[in-house]
Amino acid sequence: SQQGEEDPQALSIQEGENATMNCSYKTSINNLQWYRQNSGRGLVHLILIRSNEREKHSGRLRVTLDTSKKSSSLLITASRAADTASYFCATDEEGGSEKLVFGKGTKLTVNP
Amino acid sequence: KAGVTQTPRYLIKTRGQQVTLSCSPISGHRSVSWYQQTPGQGLQFLFEYFSETQRNKGNFPGRFSGRQFSNSRSEMNVSTLELGDSALYLCASSLLLAASYEQYFGPGTRLTVT
Numbered sequence: 012s013q014q015g016e017e018d019p020q021a022l023s024i025q026e027g028e029n030a031t032m033n034c035s036y037k038t039s040i041n042n043l044q045w046y047r048q049n050s051g052r053g054l055v056h057l058i059l060i061r062s063n064e065r066e067k068h069s070g071r072l073r074v075t076l077d078t079s080k081k082s083s084s085l086l087i088t089a090s091r092a093a094d095t096a097s098y099f100c101a102t103d104e105e106g107g108s109e110k111l112v113f114g115k116g117t118k119l120t121v122n123p
Numbered sequence: 124k125a126g127v128t129q130t131p132r133y134l135i136k137t138r139g140q141q142v143t144l145s146c147s148p149i150s151g152h153r154s155v156s157w158y159q160q161t162p163g164q165g166l167q168f169l170f171e172y173f174s175e176t177q178r179n180k181g182n183f184p185g186r187f188s189g190r191q192f193s194n195s196r197s198e199m200n201v202s203t204l205e206l207g208d209s210a211l212y213l214c215a216s217s218l219l220l221a222a223s224y225e226q227y228f229g230p231g232t233r234l235t236v237t
Contacts, residue, residue: 042223053127053213053228054166099166103222110179111156111221113166 015043015100015114023120030087032117034100035080043076044101044111045085054099057085090121125149127229129214135235141202144232148195148216154178155197156221157189160211160231169212171221172197178220201234209236 018033034043042061046054058074060067060083067074073086087094097116128147136142148155157169168181172191189199195216201208211233215226 044225046226046228051211051231051233053230054215054226056225056227059225110168110171110181111226112168113158115165 015102015112017098017100017114017117019117020115021118021120023122024090025122026090026092028090028121030090030094030119030121032085032098032119034083034085034114036083036100036102037081040078040102042103043074043083045072045074045083046099046101046113047096048099048116049096057098087119090119092121092123095119095121127214127216127227129212129229129232131232132230133233133235135237136204137237138204138206140204141200142204142234143198143200144212144214144234146197146199146214146216146229148197148214149227152216152218152227153195154217154219154221154224155191155195156215156217156226157197157199158213158215159183160213161209166213169199173220204236206236209234 015034015036044059045057048054060076071088076083097118099113099116101111101113130145154173156171158166160166170189171179175191186202191197211231213231215228217224217226
């Protein structure tokens with residue numbers, strides 16, 4: 012079952028611009044994680060944000076979490092061609108089942 | 124620190140056969156999770172093992188099974204392969220349970236069923 016849904020499905024920007032991706036989920040969560048996947052490879056963990064946190068930063072990445080709206084956003088500032096990848100949000104399922112459920116991802120293309 | 128390794132990287136099997144995939148987690152990590160990734164269904168959770176016990180299971184038929192050894196290495200097995208089992212199978216390890224800790228993914232095993 013899908014818990015998180017990313018929006019948009021695809022995003023194309025120019026180098027230097029900011030990229031914003033959104034994730035909405037259906038049920039209460041304890042944690043939300045963002046991952047990046049370069050074409051056909053394994054995923055790379057970006058940020059984990061817990062339900063009692065509102066914002067986290069890591070380098071050029073900024074993640075916000077709004078539990079009242081059941082949504083999160085990932086902002087990549089000053090994007091580079093190397094940021095071209097698919098980005099996924101993942102949440103734990105309701106009821107403490109401890110499963111991590113991934114959304115279908117946003118495919119980001121950064122044009123040089 | 125060595126990353127998560129998966130073997131083999133590529134595999135071609137025919138319908139009806141069975142396959143075993145292997146995953147070696149990062150040293151010290153006790154949780155290993157398996158995922159199936161296809162263009163149509165995206166990333167789907169198969170199962171998670173923690174300290175040799177299956178902690179969680181996704182919605183896959185019984186043909187999909189796994190196990191974890193005392194050194195945390197894990198294997199997954201798919202019996203009676205179907206064409207729809209063609210996918211990238213990803214293994215991930217984490218210090219503790221995956222839902223609460225960052226996961227480190229291996230490069231995946233690309234399985235093609237003909």
